[in-house]
Amino acid sequence: MPVIDIHNHFFPRAWPNLAARYGTPDWPWIKHTEAGKADVMVGDRCFRNIYAACWDPEVRLQEMDRDGVDMQVLSATPVLFAYERPISHALDCAELFNDAALQLCSQGKGRLKSLCQVPLQDIDASCKELSRSMRAGHLGVQIGNHVGERNLDDPGIVTFLHHCADEGAAVLVHPWNMLGASRMPKYMMPWTIGMPAETQLGIAAMILSGAFDKLPSKLRICFAHGGGSFAFLLGRLQNAWEHHPVARGECELAPKQYVKRFYVDSAVFDEHALRFLVDTMGAERVMLGSDYPFPLGEYRVGGLIRSSHLSSRAKARLLGDNATEFLGLSQTNETSDLKPQPGAPIVPHAEQLTYGSYLRVPELLELQRPQSSPQHHDELLFIIVHQTYELWFKELLHDLDAVVANLRDAGANPDSRDEVYEAARLLRRCTEITRVLVEQFTILETMLPTHFLAFRGKLEPASGFQSEQFRELEFLCGLKDEKMLRYHRPTPEAHAQLERRLREPSLHNVFFDALQAIGKVHLEANASERERFDARARAVLSLYRDERSNRDWIDVCERLTEFDELVVSWRLRHIQLVERVIGVRMGTGGSAGSSYLKLTLDKKFFPELWEARTLLTE
Numbered sequence: 102m103p104v105i106d107i108h109n110h111f112f113p114r115a116w117p118n119l120a121a122r123y124g125t126p127d128w129p130w131i132k133h134t135e136a137g138k139a140d141v142m143v144g145d146r147c148f149r150n151i152y153a154a155c156w157d158p159e160v161r162l163q164e165m166d167r168d169g170v171d172m173q174v175l176s177a178t179p180v181l182f183a184y185e186r187p188i189s190h191a192l193d194c195a196e197l198f199n200d201a202a203l204q205l206c207s208q209g210k211g212r213l214k215s216l217c218q219v220p221l222q223d224i225d226a227s228c229k230e231l232s233r234s235m236r237a238g239h240l241g242v243q244i245g246n247h248v249g250e251r252n253l254d255d256p257g258i259v260t261f262l263h264h265c266a267d268e269g270a271a272v273l274v275h276p277w278n279m280l281g282a283s284r285m286p287k288y289m290m291p292w293t294i295g296m297p298a299e300t301q302l303g304i305a306a307m308i309l310s311g312a313f314d315k316l317p318s319k320l321r322i323c324f325a326h327g328g329g330s331f332a333f334l335l336g337r338l339q340n341a342w343e344h345h346p347v348a349r350g351e352c353e354l355a356p357k358q359y360v361k362r363f364y365v366d367s368a369v370f371d372e373h374a375l376r377f378l379v380d381t382m383g384a385e386r387v388m389l390g391s392d393y394p395f396p397l398g399e400y401r402v403g404g405l406i407r408s409s410h411l412s413s414r415a416k417a418r419l420l421g422d423n424a425t426e427f428l429g430l431s432q433t434n435e436t437s438d439l440k441p442q443p444g445a446p447i448v449p450h451a452e453q454l455t456y457g458s459y460l461r462v463p464e465l466l467e468l469q470r471p472q473s474s475p476q477h478h479d480e481l482l483f484i485i486v487h488q489t490y491e492l493w494f495k496e497l498l499h500d501l502d503a504v505v506a507n508l509r510d511a512g513a514n515p516d517s518r519d520e521v522y523e524a525a526r527l528l529r530r531c532t533e534i535t536r537v538l539v540e541q542f543t544i545l546e547t548m549l550p551t552h553f554l555a556f557r558g559k560l561e562p563a564s565g566f567q568s569e570q571f572r573e574l575e576f577l578c579g580l581k582d583e584k585m586l587r588y589h590r591p592t593p594e595a596h597a598q599l600e601r602r603l604r605e606p607s608l609h610n611v612f613f614d615a616l617q618a619i620g621k622v623h624l625e626a627n628a629s630e631r632e633r634f635d636a637r638a639r640a641v642l643s644l645y646r647d648e649r650s651n652r653d654w655i656d657v658c659e660r661l662t663e664f665d666e667l668v669v670s671w672r673l674r675h676i677q678l679v680e681r682v683i684g685v686r687m688g689t690g691g692s693a694g695s696s697y698l699k700l701t702l703d704k705k706f707f708p709e710l711w712e713a714r715t716l717l718t719e
């Protein structure tokens with residue numbers, strides 16, 4: 102995996118006197134102060150102290166080797182954008198520095214690549230210069246996040262971004278010309294405060310204006326400095342979008358849905374911030390960007406990512422894999438894929454679905470967060486086993502909901518048998534999944550009780566009582582114990598979902614309603630609960646007594662019985678695991694532990710199916 106830094110800058114060793122060339126003051130110029138050092142001046146003012154890495158490829162390559170960086174994608178500095186200048190001057194300036202960038206890269210032993218700049222105040226000129234630069238060898242373009250009063254949602258800029266997408270040019274958005282400058286005269290606040298705000302404004306403008314809806318998904322665009330304050334304030338944007346019609350803008354989707362449309366770099370300089378950024382954007386949306394070799398850049402490029410607690414897979418994505426996609430490098434190298442040789446492996450393009458992007462593998466592997474510190478070896482197993490259970494619970498709910506729908510249709514349409522077969526087929530899947538769930542406890546039993554106790558204290562008061570999906574499964578099947586809702590008060594969404602399940606007809610209700618609809622359940626209007634129970638059990642009995650006519654319904658009964666049986670097996674194996682690991686101690690959820698859990702062994706979803714067996718022997 103190559104390590105690629107997509108955000109760093111250069112200045113040529115020398116360039117023409119622009120003030121004289123254009124006859125206007127305050128153009129940047131370079132003043133060499135001592136060997137290997139220089140000041141970039143704007144008029145009489147020192148804009149920035151720089152050193153040889155800005156212009157000397159040898160210094161750059163040495164420092165890249167020191168930091169373990171394979172490739173840098175360099176761009177000029179926003180002070181050269183010249184968006185407020187006459188177009189002819191801005192275009193000439195862009196051409197000068199674009200060519201200088203390629204000149205520097207040509208001495209970079211293939212390890213230096215570049216992004217061009219364009220005179221963004223003129224869209225035609227920008228499109229032409231972009232096309233020229235791409236033909237000359239640039240990989241994309243660096244643009245400012247605004248042109249005067251125009252944000253990135255300006256129709257002209259959106260047209261330019263369309264052109265970038267068509268040219269396959271990567272776009273790096275860099276904040277510049279910061280807002281509120283008069284209130285931030287000191288302490289570099291335009292850089293530390295203004296820049297993040299500018300970048301957030303750029304992203305929000307593109308989202309809320311619907312610019313992302315209009316632009317093709319093949320557009321590869323990245324926002325510098327971790328996207329500024331965007332990630333941290335996305336919740337605020339989302340909340341405003343949900344509750345205030347005026348804040349909704351013209352976008353088709355909620356703001357959170359757009360994070361997959363752009364990248365950000367990793368220049369946030371703090372591990373917690375990086376982690377949060379990766380959580381918000383996804384590990385496939387953050388790329389190494391250092392701001393090297395400027396004073397506000399990362400001193401050891403890539404150090405933050407490497408020393409973070411991100412998984413090795415996420416690190417690989419941030420350090421280079423994402424940049425390879427962003428820059429279209431895989432496409433360039435893989436043009437031969439368009440005409441694959443017989444027997445040659447098929448390598449997907451950046452925009453195509455891959456195993457990892459379809460299954461969201463990087464995100465999945467990011468979701469294990471041990472609490473122990475230093476991390477206890479077995480805590481990862483503990484987390485993964487629980488997460489696996491929850492994934493299967495999700496599938497069970499999905500399938501059981503479909504069983505309910507099929508049985509409801511079967512009741513509504515007694516002559517059709519398709520729905521009954523389909524219900525039985527899906528129930529067979531549910532029993533097979535539950536069989537795996539019973540078995541899975543053995544993996545956790547490889548953990549010594551002492552090893553569990555080493556991190557158990559970190560888990561309180563988290564407890565299996567709070568498994569929303571487990572309780573949903575019970576409610577869906579018909580075991581509705583309203584008291585259990587209290588464990589979900591801290592999570593209102595889970596609480597609301599369980600309340601919904603509590604109100605909805607259960608699998609048990611729907612199954613017996615269907616039997617009633619096909620004339621198997623005979624009930625007096627004022628029947629007691631006991632009489633109703635008996636009537637349901639006798640309905641099952643009648644199915645079994647006429648096997649030839651009722652094979653499909655009997656199949657459903659058998660599957661439901663098996664499912665019931667397997668859930669009890671699950672409860673029993675869970676108790677055995679609990680006793681093996683913590684003996685008869687109390688649970689972290691405050692129950693009496695195994696003695697409480699033993700009381701649940703008598704719970705059955707479909708007791709009438711079991712009662713029918715007793716009746717059969719009468």
Ligand code: HEM
Pocket residue numbers: 486487490491545553564565566568571675678679682683687688689690691692693694695697698701
């Ligand atoms: C070391 C392993 C485990 C121990 C010591 C343990 C312990 C317990 C205890 C003591 C309870 C009772 C509630 C309480 O007071 O907290 C409980 C409930 C529960 N546990 Fe576990 N458990 C373990 C593993 C698992 C696993 C792997 C799952 C898989 C999802 C799981 C799911 C549940 C569920 C759903 C409940 C609620 C059961 C009910 O209310 O009927 N547990 N667990």
